[in-house]
Amino acid sequence: xxxxxxxxxxxxxxxxxxxxxxxxxxxxxxxxxxxxxxxxxxxxxxxxxxxxxxxxxxxxxxxxxxxxxxxxxxxxxxxxxxxxxxxxxxxxxxxxxxxxxxxxxxxxxxxxxxxxxxxxxxxxxxxxxxxxxxxxxxxxxxxxxxxxxxxxxxxxxxxxxxxxxxxxxxxxxxxxxxxxxxxxxxxxxxxxxxxxxxxxxxxxxxxxxxxxxxxxxxxxxxxxxxxxxxxxxxxxxxxxxxxxxxxxxxxxxxxxxxxxxxxxx
Numbered sequence: 001x002x003x004x005x006x007x008x009x010x011x012x013x014x015x016x017x018x019x020x021x022x023x024x025x026x027x028x029x030x031x032x033x034x035x036x037x038x039x040x041x042x043x044x045x046x047x048x049x050x051x052x053x054x055x056x057x058x059x060x061x062x063x064x065x066x067x068x069x070x071x072x073x074x075x076x077x078x079x080x081x082x083x084x085x086x087x088x089x090x091x092x093x094x095x096x097x098x099x100x101x102x103x104x105x106x107x108x109x110x111x112x113x114x115x116x117x118x119x120x121x122x123x124x125x126x127x128x129x130x131x132x133x134x135x136x137x138x139x140x141x142x143x144x145x146x147x148x149x150x151x152x153x154x155x156x157x158x159x160x161x162x163x164x165x166x167x168x169x170x171x172x173x174x175x176x177x178x179x180x181x182x183x184x185x186x187x188x189x190x191x192x193x194x195x196x197x198x199x200x201x202x203x204x205x206x207x208x209x210x211x212x213x214x215x216x217x218x219x220x221x222x223x224x225x226x227x228x229x230x231x232x233x234x235x236x237x238x239x240x241x242x243x244x245x246x247x248x249x250x251x252x253x254x255x256x257x258x259x260x261x262x263x264x265x
Contacts, residue, residue, distance in 0.1 A: 004138020005174060011107040012054035012074035012140070013197075013225075019250045020175070020199060020226040022142075023047045023233050023243070024056035024110075025065070026078040030089070036234035040065030043234050048073040050243025051251065056110050056142070056228070059096045076108040076142055077101040079130060080123075090117035090148045094126050098133040108140035108174075115164040116149030124171065131172030143173035144201070144228070155179065158186040165194040177201055177228045180215050184222045191223035202229030209242065209263055213256045216249050226250045238263055 013020040025044075028037055036043055044055060044065045054074030057065065058081065066075055077100070080092040092112045101109045111130055113123045127143065134141040145168040147160035154160070158181045168176045173196050180200040181187045191198050200219045206212045212232050219227070227246060236242040241263040248254040248262060 005134075005140050008107045008138065009140050009174065012076065014053060014251045017251055018197070018225060019220075020054065020228075021052045021243070021247045021250050022054045022056060022076065022177075022199065022226070022228040023052050024078075024228055024230040025061070025234060026056050026058055026081075027230060028061065029058060029081045030084050034235070036231070036236075036239070043239060044073065046239035047233060047243045050240040051247030052233075052243050053226075053251075054107065059100060059104065062104060074107040075105065076110050077104060077106040078110045078112075080111045080113075080126070088118060090114045091119035092123055092126075094130070098130060098137055098139050101139060102137055106139075108142055109134065110142040110144060110177075112144040112146075113164075113168065114146055114148040115167055116147050116152045116160075118149065120149070124167070127168075127171045134174075135172065140174045141172060142175045142177060142228070143168035143171075144177040145173075146179060146201075156181060158190065162190050162193045165190055165198065169194050169196040175199060175225070179203060180219055184218050187219055187222040187224070197225040198223070199226045199228045200224055202227065202232040205231050205235060209236075209245070210256060210260060213245060213249060213259055216246055217256050220250065 048071040056076040079096045081095045082089050082092050145164040147155050147164045165176045165178045176196050177199050244262040245259040248259045
């Protein structure tokens with residue numbers, strides 16, 4: 001079903017560049033309702049109109065948000081979850097299936113795996129199962145892979161990020177999402193070792209638009225294939241503008257200064 005994967009990947013990745021601008025909106029399970037995720041239709045319209053190629057969300061939210069009145073946009077159904085209220089928030093469990101994603105018309109599925117967490121073995125087992133189903137049905141698999149757990153002192157350690165990202169590829173990820181390491185040289189090694197296309201996470205809310213866009217630009221220079229940025233897009237004062245700025249860099253090769261012009265004060 002490789003052909004099926006390729007067809008669906010073209011719905012969430014730009015055909016000309018092979019890059020993508022993904023906006024995850026799965027935060028409602030982990031942290032609850034938050035700014036940017038109340039009027040979901042409005043937010044999805046804004047990122048779609050800004051040029052994002054796909055959004056990530058849980059199955060119950062799709063009916064309230066996806067493909068509203070704006071431009072069409074790819075749908076990635078998130079299959080795993082945990083809440084920040086629990087003592088084991090780093091331990092993700094499956095809450096949806098590949099078959100459900102197919103029935104909902106999703107273009108891809110995603111999973112979050114924390115390498116180093118107490119339940120790492122169970123998460124790796126789940127990832128192997130989902131990867132098998134994705135292969136069977138021709139469904140692309142995005143894996144969010146992070147070093148997190150009681151033994152992880154520095155989750156931004158390039159070696160730990162490299163290891164976590166490689167684990168995702170080894171078990172079948174078609175796209176790997178990981179943290180940016182902070183500099184081009186070290187992130188280039190992440191990309192080299194991952195093999196599958198790599199996109200960067202946005203991380204906590206960043207106050208500086210320029211700093212965020214510079215991170216995006218540098219990740220591309222290191223060989224990254226785009227972004228999967230949530231809060232720094234959907235909680236921005238100008239959601240459509242920041243999405244367009246990111247899209248101009250990722251999909252059209254703009255410089256940071258040029259892209260900044262899209263963000264109205």
